[in-house]
Structure formats: C-alpha cells, structure tokens
Amino acid sequence: MLLSGLIGKMHTHLSMGLAQYQLPIGAKLLMMNDLIGQTIRLDFNGQIKCASCGTLTKKSYSQGYCYPCSQRLARCDLCIMRPETCHHHLGTCREPQWGTDNCFTQHVIYLANTSGSKVGITRKINTPSRWIDQGAVSTLPILEVDSRLKSGQVEVALKNFINDKTNWRKMLKNEVSPIDLVETRDKLLPKIQTLVSQIGATTLQNEVLEIKYPVVEYPSKISSLSFEKTPSITGVLQGIKAQYLILDCGVLNIRKFSAYDITLTY
Template identity: 35%
Template sequence: MKGMIQGFTTQIEALNDAKISVNYAVNLAEQTIPLEGGEGLTFRYVGSAACAHCGVSMINAGWDYCVDCFRSLARCDLCVMSPNRCHHHKGTCREPEWGDSFCMQPHVVYLALAHVPKVGITRAGREWDRWAAQGAHKALRLMTVPTRRLAGVVERHLSQWITDRTDWRKLVTGQRGDFSLTELATDLRQRTPDLVRFRSDQISATEVECALWEIDPLETHLSFPIQNYSPAKQLRVDAKEGVVADNLQGVIGGYLLLSRGVMSMQSLSRGDIQLEVSAPVVLEEPLQKSLF
C-alpha cells in the first residue's frame, strides 16, 4: 500500500474511568492504515510541501505555514506558545474571531507524567488528545478556568515548582518516571491556596472567581502501541535524505518509533512525503570499516 501522507489519526478509547488506550493510523490519499507495530515503512521525499493553511506550495520545506500565513495567522503569534502573553483583551489579536473560538474558552490546567511530572494547559474537553499527543502515561486535571490566558498565568505560576517542558529523548527511549500525581496535586494546591492573587488589571475578578480546583483529582492512565522503544535519534526524509526504510516498533506522543531512530509525525504531514507500508523490510547491515 502506497500513497502521499496527508496526516495521522489518533484514536482514543476509554477502557474504564481511569484508563484509556491510544492507537494511531496514517491517512494516505486513498486510505487510512492502522499503525500497530511490525510494519515495514518506506518514506520517499517527493517535494513540494504545501502551507498547512492556504495550501500554497513552499520552497522552504520544514515549515508548516508560508511566510504570509506566518505573519497573519493568530495561531502563529508568540502568545500561542506563551498563553500568559495573550493580548486579545487589548483588541490586538490578529484574528479576534479565531481568538474567541480558540482562546476565550474554558481551559484545563493539568499534570501529566512522561519521564517527570509536567504542568500544561489545554482546551476543556480536549484533555485526552493533549495527553496522548505528549506521550503521558498518566495525567490528571488540576483546575478549570474560563480562558486560555488565565490558564497560562496559572501554568506559569505553578512552573516555579514543576517543569512545563518535556524531553523527547527520554520519551522515545522509554525512560518513565514514577510519581504520584495525586500527591503532587495536593501539594500544589496547598502552595496556591487561593487564586485571588492572579487578579490584576488584565484578569477580571469574575474570571478568577470562575477558576475551580478539581476537588478529587483522578489519575487517568494511558497506554500506547509499543513493542520496543527507539534510539534517541531523529530521522528525516527530505531533499537530502530522499528515502528512508525501516520497521515500525511503536508509536507514542507524536513519534513513530523505528528501529534506527524516530520520526516526528508532524514533520511527515506537510504533503511532501510518500509512504509505502509493507511486510517488515530487511535492514542493511552497517558497512564494515576496513582496518587498513
């Protein structure tokens, strides 16, 4: 089976109240193929990446958006990476309507554990997708707040005690830490007994009053399709590295785990890579270096 990669689908299934399983499929032009592990995958760079927003073809492969979209879309603004810098209330959002539907909506502040516990935020209702995208093996909700900006302010406040970063190398090599998120949640709540301190000229009292700590936070456990982890090496398919063939060993948090390294699913979704799915491929032995 062969086709241009159009993207990937994440399927999330709740096994019970506290357990979800995450599965993946690749979307080719004509069909969707489940990625279970054990398949041979051959990636070919065929060129002409397209802007993810306007579809214009881009010479500068490696980017998701063209230069014009990068300058005009609110989702490319700095505040998407640093939500506490949201400036919607000043009337300077690049796309105020998009901001209304994306940012000015209830958000959840959560704890997720991959190798170390991290604090993060996501739109309420999208927690499972977010935790799956980060490769967390457990997570819990800390608080629900009315806007993305307030979530960003709380996240930044909590990040003085707990990281807001993840390390992809530890994720793909399977270094999993074991911490009780419930205990950590209790501890963070004690350190931040009330939210009134977040009130300022930019965050209204009503907004702060609507922020609610989760009373009895429940840990959700996530499982991913993994037979083996990978070496911490990012493999690329581009104009220079035209073809990469390897066997799939699993998928976690946005990475295909291959026998010789990993590929980021985002980097494969720009419309410039063809994929052939087959029986396992025979990998060439590394060339023996002559001693002479």
Template identity: 40%
Template sequence: MQYQGVLKKMQTEHTDPINYYLVMEGDFIQVNQLLNRRLHIEFVKYECLACGENKKIFRQGYCYDDFYKVPQAAEWIMKPELSKAHLGEEDRDLAYEQSVQLQPHIVYLANSSNVKVGVTRKTQVPTRWIDQGAHEAIEIVEVPNRYLAGITELALKEHVSDKTNWRKMLKNDIEDVNLKEHREILKQYIPEEAKQYFIPTNEETHVHFPVERYPEKLKTLNLDKTPAYEGTLKGIKGQYLIFEDDTVFNVRSWEGYVVRLEILN
C-alpha cells in the same frame, strides 16, 4: 499498498492501547495495523497548511509568510498568558481568538519522562496528553479562558518543569509518581484569580501506547536531510513512529510535508 498526503498530526482514540490514525489524500490509515510491517516513507513536496502552496515549510506546517500571518501560529498559542480575547483585544484575528481563548481550559500535570505542567482546552483532554506521550496525567484547575490558564501555568512552572524530555519518553525511561500529591503541593502557588477553579477530587488518567520495542539509541528521521527512509515499525508513542533500527519520526514536526507512504510487507 501505497498512500500519499500532506502530513498532519496523527488523530488518536483513547483506547487500550491508544489507536492512531494518519489522514492521507481521500483515505486514512490505522497506524496500529502497520506494527511489524516494513514501510517506505518518501518526501514528495511541500503543502503549506494555510495557503496550500508548494512553498518551503517554515514552522508548524506553515510557509514563512503564513507563519507570521495566521492566528493559529500567533505567540499566544505557545504562551497562553499573552491571550487578550477576554479583553476584546485583537492579536491577528479577534473572531478566531475569541473562539479558542474564550472557552474552558485545563491546567494539568502530566508525566511522560518527568512531571510537567501544561495548558490545553478542555475539549483536548486527553488528546493533548496522548500527543505528549504522557503515561499518566491529572487536572489541576479548569478555568473559563486561556488567559487564566496561562497565568496559572506561569506561576506553577516556577515549581515544576514545563518541558518534556522527549528522549527519556521515547526510551520509556519513566517512573510512576503520585500526581494527586504533586497537585496538592502546587495548590498553594495557584494565582488568586484562579484559586476558585482548583479541582481537588478527580483521579489520574492513565494512557497505554502501542509499542512492541522501545529504542535504545535514538536516531531522528529528518526529511530535509533524508528524503527517503525504509524501516520496520515497532511502536507509536506521542506523535512519534518508532522503528526497529532505533529511528524515530515525529509526525507533527513535519506537518506541511507531502509524503508517499508505501507498505512493503
């Protein structure tokens, strides 16, 4: 069986374990059903997520020109403290920025390899945690806009990491911690503007991933260097496919690449 389509991050469903779906041209694949099956992945061409043209992907699924033009790739995406829609100030497209920034946001703690602080729209809970490969997470504050979430994250990351060790996450080199205790410790560092939005009572969310075998020595699949690969799928965690030979493939890192996916057995 063979499929073809432009790569975008896998869609997820918060079940036990997580269900993963890969959307292809006119179809979708429930990736969990591919566990223990041999797959062939082959690069076909580029397809920029903005203009749709066969132009080399620069970052985040966009060609060079579109990366510096579309609001979906603006700096406030990665640095929410730079959000300005609440002031009525435009960065690249005020209507888009208002639609994204002026809605409830969550500042959270997640544990995938270590405890980290992060920001996401409320509508992206728990999707954001699943995409990061976090096995547990908890909300700290729920604020009305992205700017307040950004300055809260900025203050808290002085006291807790804002990075995930993706190698430890994929090797399942993890330890369970009491995120409620971490939240209480960090409460004192929340900026004055966001203190009223502190969430004191909710419980941890736990996530289980469909992995039958974790890798020991990681090898990353790079479609630029290895345009064709064949291997047996043994797990899915975060946005990574994990193969029997310890190769890992971060689907989200290759957004905008059109691939042919063949199920060999």
C-alpha cells in the same frame, strides 16, 4: 499497499487505555496501530503545501504553514505558546473571532508524567489527545478555567515549583518512573491558592488517567530521522509514542513534517 498525499499530525484517541493513532495522508486516515511490527517505507515527494492556503512552500513554518500564513494566523502567534501573553483585550489579536472561538473556552491545567512530572494546559475539548501527543504515561487534570489566558497565568505560577517541559529522548526511551500525581497536586495547589480564587478557577477532583502506547520495543539510543536528510525512509515500525513513529532505523516526528507530500508503502 501504497498511499500518497499531504500528511498531517496524527489523530489520537484512547481505546481501553491504549493510544490509537490515525495518520492523515491525502484524503485518507490510516490506522497506524495496525502497521506495528511491519516494514514501512516513507518517501518524501519534494513538495510542502501550506495547510492553510495550499500554496507550495520551500520550508514549513509553525508545523505546516507557508511563511505569510505563519505571520497571519492567530494559531501561529507567540501567545499560543505563551498564553499568559494573550493580547485579545488590546484589540490586536490577528484573528479576533478565531481567538473568541478558541481561546475564550474551557481550558484545563493538568499534571502529567512524560519524562518526569510536568504541568501543562490544554483546551478541554482537546483532552485526552493533547496528553497522548505529549507521550504522557499518566495525567491528572487539576483546575479548569474559562480562558486560555487564565490557564497561562496558572501555568506560569506553577512553573516555579514544577517542570513544564518534556525531555523527549527520555520519553521515547520510556525512561519514566511512576509518580504519584495526586500527591503532587495536593502539594502544589496550596501554593497558588490566592491566584486560584482571584481568577475563579474550578478545582477538579479527577482520577489519574493512565495511558499505554502501542510499542513493541523502545529504542535504547535515539536517532532522529528527517526527510531533508533522508528523503526515503524504510524501517520496521516498532511503535508509536507522542507524535513519533519509532522505527528500527530511528524516530520520526510526524508533527514536524505536517504538510509534506509523502508516499507511504506497507
């Protein structure tokens, strides 16, 4: 079989605790879980098309956009990465309506075990996809707030006590020890109690969610594949974790190659 077209970040959902991956390619959505154990080939056709305006771009900015769009779209602004710097109230949001629709909605602050414990935030509507995208093996939502700004304020406060980054190499090698996230939550929440009541955050009493990944064999050494270095990649698909295809010849971060025109043969 052969499929061709622009690829995008894989769509993810959970089924019986197992992460399911679908790759958008052209107009199709390909169930990637079905290809595990098979040899696949990915050829870069040399074109990158902006995911917003569709024009050709030499380089992809903000994971799939042309340079002008990366400067124009609110979703590419720095405040998305650092929500505590939200400037909507100053009237300087790049797209005020997009901001209202996306940033002034329910957000969740969660703990996760990706390569150790970490704190993160996400729109409530994006769970559990966000956790799968990060390769979390377990996760526990702890607080809910009504804006992205507030979730950022909580995250900043918690960063004094817990990591907010993932060591992606450890995550991909599955060098992850079990962590009691309930115990972590119960230690952390009292430390930020003042902020929690100030911003009116709701304390959640969720159970820990465990996430399994479709991986037959984790790599012992990580080598990163890229279409710039290797326009034609062939290998056995040994698994998928976070947004990475784990091939016997290296790992490929699909998210990084959003808006690339690819031919996939399997």
